């Protein structure tokens with residue numbers, strides 16, 4: 001029986017073709033939306049990942065600050081076409097004008113040179129990246145910037161009483177006219193303000209910021225003569241990890257450890273909204289990047305300083321000609337620049353360290369007395385730009401007497417290791433790195449001995465000092481010279497590569513990328529600072545010789561110190577800490593040193609090296625040296641500015657001077673930290689005991705608090 005076909009159930013609904021299509025449409029749309037959402041999500045995830053990896057470490061602690069971007073036209077209008085009448089100062093990198101913005105706000109506009117050098121460029125970046133991220137009542141606010149083609153301008157809050165430099169060193173008449181003479185209360189307040197500014201940078205910023213160039217022209221005064229610090233072109237951000245011992249090795253450690261990441265971020269915009277053009281080197285952002293990527297590294301990165309290094313390095317490469325006679329002066333100028341920065345404020349208590357540097361200069365004085373500029377740069381003589389140091393011969397004579405004491409045979413030995421001599425011999429600057437490195441160690445060791453040795457004045461003592469000094473030199477030679485010679489071939493290789501690829505300060509991005517492939521180990525350094533031989537050199541070195549910050553601390557430390565003694569000079573002559581040229585242990589303490597000089601300058605109203613055309617007592621020319629003598633004689637108040645007459649608080653003045661002496665100790669570790677300094681100035685803490693040579697014998701603990709209490713009681 002044939003089966004009957006099953007007829008469709010008349011009750012079942014007919015499939016509706018329209019609803020099918022609708023269903024399909026909805027599904028497709030939903031999938032597309034979902035897919036898009038996922039894409040968007042992934043995109044944002046990726047973006048935020050990128051953003052986080054480039055965020056300044058400030059972000060964690062400080063709100064990002066938006067800097068206003070001005071057009072050039074706006075600033076030109078504000079300053080009346082940069083009218084000379086509106087010019088309020090000139091610094092190394094440009095001129096500062098007073099301007100009034102459209103909203104009526106007074107600003108100071110720093111116009112950098114139109115053809116910015118690599119150094120100016122880095123300074124610009126540094127200023128934006130560091131100062132741009134800081135807000136404190138003790139720090140001059142950076143309000144904005146202008147970046148148009150080759151135009152670089154920075155816009156700051158206007159400080160009506162300009163710089164401390166002017167208030168202290170303008171003529172009395174000038175100051176009287178402008179009502180800018182500083183009485184004691186103002187001076188003490190300024191010292192306190194600068195201390196608080198440093199406390200903010202060192203203690204409140206995370207990571208700490210090291211200013212690196214504390215001096216009167218970088219202390220600006222508001223209407224009430226309250227001080228704020230400015231000029232962060234040399235500043236550094238410090239990231240401290242568990243291996244935080246030596247600055248320079250940390251720099252190396254950072255570049256080594258982060259070799260993979262550094263290259264990638266060099267031209268990226270850093271955390272704060274900062275203009276970075278693709279051809280600019282943003283070494284600062286590298287430091288920040290490094291800091292966020294490396295737990296165990298402590299990073300100090302500095303643009304201007306690296307550039308100084310590059311200057312030296314370039315000079316060294318350019319200086320391979322053996323017939324140096326005519327060129328050598330200019331090269332020596334560059335080379336001796338670094339040496340010069342140490343020069344003449346160190347006194348007899350610790351002068352062996354600097355004696356060679358001084359000697360190097362002395363040899364130029366002797367060799368080249370009349371011609372050229374034996375000291376390299378005019379600015380050396382024009383401390384802080386005023387040009388008041390007009391008696392060169394006088395100073396030279398004085399320096400000569402300081403550096404070549406014929407009665408000290410030990411110094412002859414140091415004198416042999418003269419960078420200029422090595423140059424005259426026809427050796428290259430790279431060779432000089434060795435020589436100078438060697439010397440710097442000899443000096444360090446020597447100076448240690450000198451400090452001890454000077455305490456022993458008799459012949460027996462002198463002999464033992466010499467013996468110890470030589471012994472230390474021998475020890476150093478045995479310990480390190482072989483190691484350095486092992487590394488000589490590496491240096492040559494680097495020199496070769498440098499000549500091939502790193503000579504141009506701004507070679508094109510394409511070339512950079514090409515070069516990157518070929519020389520990966522140099523790329524991180526190139527990104528850091530493409531014209532910077534020193535940094536490349538360091539990084540390259542570290543790359544091949546170190547595997548971690550900790551494990552290679554010592555070799556890195558050794559080598560970087562050698563280099564730093566010739567190439568990494570920073571700051572301003574007479575204000576820069578001695579360790580900047582050598583064993584840079586604690587960077588904050590370098591600020592403390594400069595602060596010590598600043599205190600003396602404020603209290604005395606004198607420059608650190610103060611030589612006038614009129615005859616003057618020799619020992620007073622060097623402020624620090626003179627202060628130490630006075631301290632030893634128990635008469636520090638003689639240092640107080642005569643213009644104040646007797647109208648000053650004696651206990652405060654004595655406290656300030658003794659505090660300055662504490663800050664000026666040669667060993668960074670012995671200098672008080674800024675937290676203590678603030679407390680000492682507030683009278684909440686006693687001044688730590690000063691070293692023997694600064695105190696009238698027997699050494700006594702200066703109890704500022706008790707003294708002030710007594711004084712208060714007496715009153």
Ligand SMILES: Nc1ncnc2c1ncn2[C@@H]1O[C@H](COP(=O)(O)OP(=O)(O)OP(=O)(O)O)[C@@H](O)[C@H]1O
Pocket residue numbers: 088089090091092093094095096108110140156157158159160162163165166217218220230231
């Ligand atoms: N915000 C400001 N308000 C008022 N005056 C300022 C301001 N900034 C700078 N000046 C003035 O301009 C001068 C030059 O400042 P600038 O920072 O360019 O150079 P410097 O610190 O003197 O030198 P260098 O930059 O070479 O260390 C200062 O000494 C000060 O008198």
